[in-house]
Amino acid sequence: MGVPAGKLKGGLESLEDFKKRVGGILGDLEKSPASPTRIGQQEVGRSSFGGELAEADGVYTQNNRVHARPTGLSRVLGAQIEAMGIAVHGADVGFGNPEDDLKRRFWKLQGRALEHRQQREAEKRSGDRKPKDEATEVTY
Numbered sequence: 680m681g682v683p684a685g686k687l688k689g690g691l692e693s694l695e696d697f698k699k700r701v702g703g704i705l706g707d708l709e710k711s712p713a714s715p716t717r718i719g720q721q722e723v724g725r726s727s728f729g730g731e732l733a734e735a736d737g738v739y740t741q742n743n744r745v746h747a748r749p750t751g752l753s754r755v756l757g758a759q760i761e762a763m764g765i766a767v768h769g770a771d772v773g774f775g776n777p778e779d780d781l782k783r784r785f786w787k788l789q790g791r792a793l794e795h796r797q798q799r800e801a802e803k804r805s806g807d808r809k810p811k812d813e814a815t816e817v818t819y
Contacts, residue, residue, distance in 0.1 A: 715753045
């Protein structure tokens with residue numbers, strides 16, 4: 680009841696193609712405006728929101744909070760794509776055979792994804808409190 684050699688070979692070729700596509704997707708992400716580096720470069724300085732206006736502090740704080748979300752999501756997406764590539768490599772060479780540095784990298788990436796998920800869940804449990812500007816008492 681084994682798998683015919685022809686089907687196994689086809690599966691490995693499919694894994695190689697998939698691995699190449701995953702690598703291409705990761706490369707495309709890094710070159711795109713959605714890359715963590717490029718999103719991080721799109722920060723707006725405090726002075727852009729007005730000089731001494733107390734309300735500007737609240738808008739600046741909210742802008743930074745909103746900006747942090749896509750940056751974090753882009754980072755997690757890139758890490759998960761990389762981890763998927765490592766998993767495909769493991770399926771190709773046998774899960775016990777990948778190099779130790781690849782195994783460590785895989786588990787480090789999985790740990791980051793878990794931390795991100797736990798952080799998001801903690802934010803949701805906090806009651807989804809709306810942010811409040813301490814200076815003006817305005818709730819956003």
